[in-house]
Amino acid sequence: MTPLRIALLGTGGIANEFLAPALAQCEGARLWSVLSRSRSNAEAFAERHGALAPSPAHDSLDALLADPDLDAVLVASPDRVHKEQVIAAARAGKHVLCEKPLATRVEDGVAMVRACEERGVTLGAAYHLRHHAGHKALVERVRSGALGRVRHTRVQWTFSAPDASNWRAHDDVGRWWALASVGTHAIDLVRWIMVPHAGEVVELKAIGSSPKFGAAHDESALVAMRFEDGSTAEVFASVLFRAARRIELFGDDGYAQAEGTLGPWGKGEITVDDKPLEYTPTNPYVGELEDFARAVRAKTSPAVDGHEALRNLELLERALP
Ligand SMILES: NC(=O)c1ccc[n+]([C@@H]2O[C@H](COP(=O)([O-])OP(=O)(O)OC[C@H]3O[C@@H](n4cnc5c(N)ncnc54)[C@H](OP(=O)(O)O)[C@@H]3O)[C@@H](O)[C@H]2O)c1
Structure with a gap:
């Protein structure tokens, strides 16, 4: 089984303390690359957590998403930033696990779910x-x-x-x-x-x-x-x-x-x-990531899919x- 190659979008509290360490313990997924608004911050994060891509550190979402070897993104940015990142990832054909809450407006959440469905990518929400x-x-x-x-x-x-x-x-x-x-x-x-x-x-x-x-x-x-x-x-x-x-x-x-x-x-x-x-x-974060990787591989729903996240x-x- 080839582990899912995941990019972390955001390098803050949850990404640094729990998500990247959990990815290091997963069988089904690995940290591949990382996005930060600061390139040096992305480089330090990629180094600290052993991101595997040949060029893992990005300060441009488009450049990160252009990587053909990237399978999925894990959106760990502030709530209002999720919409733009999820829709961009979906349009690039990447699967998405988005931190909670899905968005800050229902109409944004609807657009996110629709974008993922249109491209046939999996959308999960990270309710660990x-x-x-x-x-x-x-x-x-x-x-x-x-x-x-x-x-x-x-x-x-x-x-x-x-x-x-x-x-x-x-x-x-x-x-x-x-x-x-x-x-x-x-x-x-x-x-x-x-x-x-x-x-x-x-x-x-x-x-x-x-x-x-x-x-x-x-x-x-x-x-x-x-x-x-x-x-x-x-x-x-x-x-x-x-x-x-x-x-x-x-x-x-x-x-x-x-x-x-x-x-x-x-x-x-x-x-x-x-x-x-x-x-x-x-570790519930390892469970969450393994569940998402399984869902992508089997083309089934993760524990909390986009529709359930939208109800929330x-x-x-x-x-x-
Ligand atoms: N499931 C859980 O247990 C759990 C726990 C905590 C948080 N969360 C969720 O995870 C998400 C991130 O929360 P957090 O506590 O990790 O927040 P945080 O510590 O503030 O980190 C958010 C990161 O997002 C990036 N970012 C991108 N655009 C930004 C902007 N315009 N303003 C500020 N930061 C921006 C920043 O990374 P760069 O500086 O590198 O760009 C920042 O470090 C939220 O949706 C939150 O609800 C989930």
Whole structure:
């Protein structure tokens, strides 16, 4: 099996700390090249992470995409930049794994999905928590009926930002702050758990608030949802608090809780009716990349495809227009 040759677009936090190291551990994919706005930055990143292309460092997206040996791009730029990069990659015939959220406007997401479909390239969205081994074990329990019918899910994910200097707090390349950094992951988990048995979200109410820094975008976001079968879910996302990160599932015949699983590490404690759910922690980013590489090779859908990422984006836009 020849590993998929992937270019990283962006050299920031997620690319440097998690995606490039995960690519180094993958069987199905390898870091081939990298795009930065600064050529010297791209060169340093390519060197640091052992990018394999003969000329791996680029400061021009067109030049990076012109490489006939490149198979796919992994878009790790700020949210508002995704659209242009994804559409350019699709038009160049490259498969795309795009960081979450897919875009900052539903109409942009629609154009991205369409561009990928028109060129017949795979589009996946990087919701790595679907590849957390404990979450997979928990969802298997849900599907097997261990909790009875799950009628409510609650996800609480907060962290403490030092100030409002992050790009997510501003309009140039961001649109939502708490909602786009962690809330969209929480919504993805809710959708993964609930939609197969409860149907689509038919009602949504939300509050966004910026009480501490007076940021242009949500410092905290509360989202309440109702599904077709009457089940409900709630998400609390915030950049203001160091607090427990928790998922709770309320079923007719049982209750499950995951504590400390939300984040990059693939760890945390999960209980079903107070009994520990055993699982072997794995790197969720490696799982995400292997899943994408498999989908490209087999011409099937990755765990979160463009359409599912678009449903998530629609909920973000409905929550905080
Ligand atoms: N799934 C996860 O666990 C996870 C975690 C964190 C972030 N993310 C997602 O990954 C994406 C990147 O987030 P991040 O936290 O890595 O952000 P970040 O640290 O700010 O890095 C973003 C990088 O994008 C590049 N970039 C391109 N155009 C840019 C522009 N106009 N302004 C600023 N940077 C630009 C920059 O690289 P150069 O300077 O080299 O051009 C920058 O370092 C976001 O969509 C975010 O939601 C996902």
